[in-house]
Amino acid sequence: MRFSARGHEVSVVDNFARRRWHQNNGTDSLTPIRSLDERIDAWREVSGHELRSFVGGIEDGDFLEQVVVDTKPQAIIHYGEQPSAPYSMANREQAVETQYTNVIGNLNLLFAMRDHVPGAHLVKLGTMGEYGTPNIDIEEGYIEIEHKGRKDTLPFPKLPGSLYHCSKVHDSTNIHFACRIWGLRATDLNQGVVYGIETEETAQDERLATRFDYDEVFGTVLNRFCVQAVIGRPLTVYGTGGQTRGFLNVRDTINCVELAVGSPADAGEFRVYNQFTEQFNVAQLAELVKEAAGHLDYEVGIENIENPRVEMEEHYYNATHTKLLDLGLDPSMLGEELVESMLHEIERNKDRVIAAAIEPKTRWKPAPTAEVAS
Amino acid sequence: MRFSARGHEVSVVDNFARRRWHQNNGTDSLTPIRSLDERIDAWREVSGHELRSFVGGIEDGDFLEQVVVDTKPQAIIHYGEQPSAPYSMANREQAVETQYTNVIGNLNLLFAMRDHVPGAHLVKLGTMGEYGTPNIDIEEGYIEIEHKGRKDTLPFPKLPGSLYHCSKVHDSTNIHFACRIWGLRATDLNQGVVYGIETEETAQDERLATRFDYDEVFGTVLNRFCVQAVIGRPLTVYGTGGQTRGFLNVRDTINCVELAVGSPADAGEFRVYNQFTEQFNVAQLAELVKEAAGHLDYEVGIENIENPRVEMEEHYYNATHTKLLDLGLDPSMLGEELVESMLHEIERNKDRVIAAAIEPKTRWKPAPTAEVAS
Numbered sequence: 001m002r003f004s005a006r007g008h009e010v011s012v013v014d015n016f017a018r019r020r021w022h023q024n025n026g027t028d029s030l031t032p033i034r035s036l037d038e039r040i041d042a043w044r045e046v047s048g049h050e051l052r053s054f055v056g057g058i059e060d061g062d063f064l065e066q067v068v069v070d071t072k073p074q075a076i077i078h079y080g081e082q083p084s085a086p087y088s089m090a091n092r093e094q095a096v097e098t099q100y101t102n103v104i105g106n107l108n109l110l111f112a113m114r115d116h117v118p119g120a121h122l123v124k125l126g127t128m129g130e131y132g133t134p135n136i137d138i139e140e141g142y143i144e145i146e147h148k149g150r151k152d153t154l155p156f157p158k159l160p161g162s163l164y165h166c167s168k169v170h171d172s173t174n175i176h177f178a179c180r181i182w183g184l185r186a187t188d189l190n191q192g193v194v195y196g197i198e199t200e201e202t203a204q205d206e207r208l209a210t211r212f213d214y215d216e217v218f219g220t221v222l223n224r225f226c227v228q229a230v231i232g233r234p235l236t237v238y239g240t241g242g243q244t245r246g247f248l249n250v251r252d253t254i255n256c257v258e259l260a261v262g263s264p265a266d267a268g269e270f271r272v273y274n275q276f277t278e279q280f281n282v283a284q285l286a287e288l289v290k291e292a293a294g295h296l297d298y299e300v301g302i303e304n305i306e307n308p309r310v311e312m313e314e315h316y317y318n319a320t321h322t323k324l325l326d327l328g329l330d331p332s333m334l335g336e337e338l339v340e341s342m343l344h345e346i347e348r349n350k351d352r353v354i355a356a357a358i359e360p361k362t363r364w365k366p367a368p369t370a371e372v373a374s
Numbered sequence: 375m376r377f378s379a380r381g382h383e384v385s386v387v388d389n390f391a392r393r394r395w396h397q398n399n400g401t402d403s404l405t406p407i408r409s410l411d412e413r414i415d416a417w418r419e420v421s422g423h424e425l426r427s428f429v430g431g432i433e434d435g436d437f438l439e440q441v442v443v444d445t446k447p448q449a450i451i452h453y454g455e456q457p458s459a460p461y462s463m464a465n466r467e468q469a470v471e472t473q474y475t476n477v478i479g480n481l482n483l484l485f486a487m488r489d490h491v492p493g494a495h496l497v498k499l500g501t502m503g504e505y506g507t508p509n510i511d512i513e514e515g516y517i518e519i520e521h522k523g524r525k526d527t528l529p530f531p532k533l534p535g536s537l538y539h540c541s542k543v544h545d546s547t548n549i550h551f552a553c554r555i556w557g558l559r560a561t562d563l564n565q566g567v568v569y570g571i572e573t574e575e576t577a578q579d580e581r582l583a584t585r586f587d588y589d590e591v592f593g594t595v596l597n598r599f600c601v602q603a604v605i606g607r608p609l610t611v612y613g614t615g616g617q618t619r620g621f622l623n624v625r626d627t628i629n630c631v632e633l634a635v636g637s638p639a640d641a642g643e644f645r646v647y648n649q650f651t652e653q654f655n656v657a658q659l660a661e662l663v664k665e666a667a668g669h670l671d672y673e674v675g676i677e678n679i680e681n682p683r684v685e686m687e688e689h690y691y692n693a694t695h696t697k698l699l700d701l702g703l704d705p706s707m708l709g710e711e712l713v714e715s716m717l718h719e720i721e722r723n724k725d726r727v728i729a730a731a732i733e734p735k736t737r738w739k740p741a742p743t744a745e746v747a748s
Binding site for chain 1: 526
């Protein structure tokens with residue numbers, strides 16, 4: 001919608017996988033999501049612009065190639081991946097599905113670009129979770145290493161924290177390769193944890209609403225805390241809550257994509273931006289939500305529960321994120337006002353909350369089966 | 375055969391993919407490879423030991439899980455991958471097949487280990503090609519990085535040189551993850567380029583022969599030069615021949631695997647060995663073969679042809695490889711004597727050489743199609 005509003009011809013490729021995953025999981029977005037056709041109709045009414053749609057899976061290389069041939073894009077924004085860490089950790093089938101969808105879909109795209117639009121700019125959604133929590137500052141994609149009297153600038157080492165995050169590292173490796181060998185141009189947006197409900201475009205009509213997930217599989221932490229506050233449940237902090245991450249408002253995600261597309265990578269360049277605006281730890285977010293919710297007379301408790309993930313709970317974390325600011329990003333900062341506006345929105349859809357979907361069931365390290373213990 | 379000879383119970387899993395790829399490609403091993411059943415029969419006759427076999431693909435997670443349940447291995451040696459860089463670069467279908475077979479097969483194995491033999495030791499065939507040719511010394515899997523006053527030991531950054539090599543990087547990432555999160559134990563053998571024809575075991579009976587590939591897709595450079603010398607063709611050096619790599623004799627590969635299995639990684643440890651014994655550049659190998667072949671009265675020319683790969687031809691290369699030596703590896707060094715023995719062996723099978731399969735056809739950077747150029 002952002003690029004369409006700016007007058008670009010935009011095509012959408014979707015296989016409705018996210019809808020299917022939610023359905024199989026018994027969960028749903030808090031905001032009702034209309035069908036793709038209804039959303040396209042609504043956008044035409046609101047903006048006067050036409051969006052073209054292609055329905056199919058990018059794991060089907062022939063289908064994707066045909067889309068690229070038909071549309072000859074100048075920029076491709078690749079959001080078409082399985083995006084949930086818990087989903088990828090639930091069992092072997094979901095782990096395989098995640099790595100298949102993400103790695104093979106992306107590989108098909110690289111071949112379609114090489115063969116049909118080698119000058120196009122790929123803007124790929126990555127994740128800050130590729131880096132993990134190293135004991136040194138995290139740089140934007142690359143690090144200059146001095147070693148035994150010699151120097152090179154090399155890909156920043158990765159310590160991904162789930163099989164989903166591993167799949168994103170694989171994608172980065174494949175895209176970097178395609179840039180180095182085939183001369184493609186790509187920008188990887190290593191995004192932090194997203195919060196918030198609406199963007200400039202979705203706010204124009206409720207039929208344009210984007211997803212607001214708060215469940216244990218697809219939800220993100222601040223969204224979840226806000227929903228817990230509204231339905232009167234304690235905010236469940238995994239472990240001590242000392243886990244620090246980069247965060248950003250969903251409005252900024254769209255601004256970042258627009259900035260990235262506006263300054264294409266050079267031919268052969270694999271550019272990496274760390275796409276977040278502020279660092280917080282989980283305990284700080286819980287306190288912030290408790291405070292803001294208190295102003296609206298919600299009674300909120302905080303509960304530290306056993307961490308279902310395997311991750312460090314107290315660690316060093318300092319990630320560079322200057323490149324998007326240099327391009328002109330003007331961040332929306334997180335504060336009580338923003339949380340209060342989220343709480344208001346959630347209150348409006350309170351009857352849609354599926355409370356049973358919030359508690360974490362997916363464990364990074366499942367208990368040994370009887371057979372293994374024997 | 376090595377582990378069986380030492381008295382271990384050994385099972386083999388095979389889906390005959392390498393045979394199928396050769397057949398589709400119109401190529402074959404110089405040494406005739408018997409069927410798996412014939413080889414098992416021959417080994418029983420020679421050694422008195424029984425080998426158990428399972429026929430199926432490791433991409434089938436249920437099949438692989440059942441093999442692990444049936445055999446409860448203490449060590450798993452994972453050689454079951456598509457191993458050719460040119461094969462992975464030929465077209466989209468083969469690139470996808472390579473990454474699917476290698477990444478998903480390995481992922482299925484990690485889940486089977488987690489659920490049924492979490493204490494087993496995975497010994498995985500990696501490749502020195504994961505590192506590429508950085509401008510600093512290559513370490514064994516990890517590097518201590520000092521950055522802005524802080525320090526951490528992190529995975530060595532990777533610059534894989536083909537989509538096959540990318541798939542091996544993906545595997546390393548997944549295995550490292552499984553060790554960190556699930557506490558599995560694994561050793562990655564980042565192997566150099568292999569040369570040579572026989573091992574201690576295969577030399578005992580011609581029915582036990584292992585593969586000797588010299589074609590552009592599955593062959594390795596020294597093997598190819600030796601075949602070219604015997605059939606009276608010039609040794610074809612890709613580009614200037616300044617490409618430096620680590621090399622080892624096929625006899626040493628088996629010794630290295632034995633050493634790795636004999637010293638299992640700790641629970642949670644992802645150990646990495648750089649498995650090669652000497653560094654050479656391609657031009658040096660051509661000179662060596664020319665010299666040795668001269669002693670046997672072969673007239674040998676050297677021809678520098680256009681490099682079908684995208685790679686640096688003049689570069690720094692110094693890779694650490696002390697860990698296997700520390701475990702007791704006693705390397706077979708490469709010299710004229712060894713090359714002469716290879717030439718003798720090739721002479722015996724000279725009538726099996728498929729000369730048309732040697733010239734490189736697979737290009738890393740294919741010429742743009744008419745459509746792209748338009």
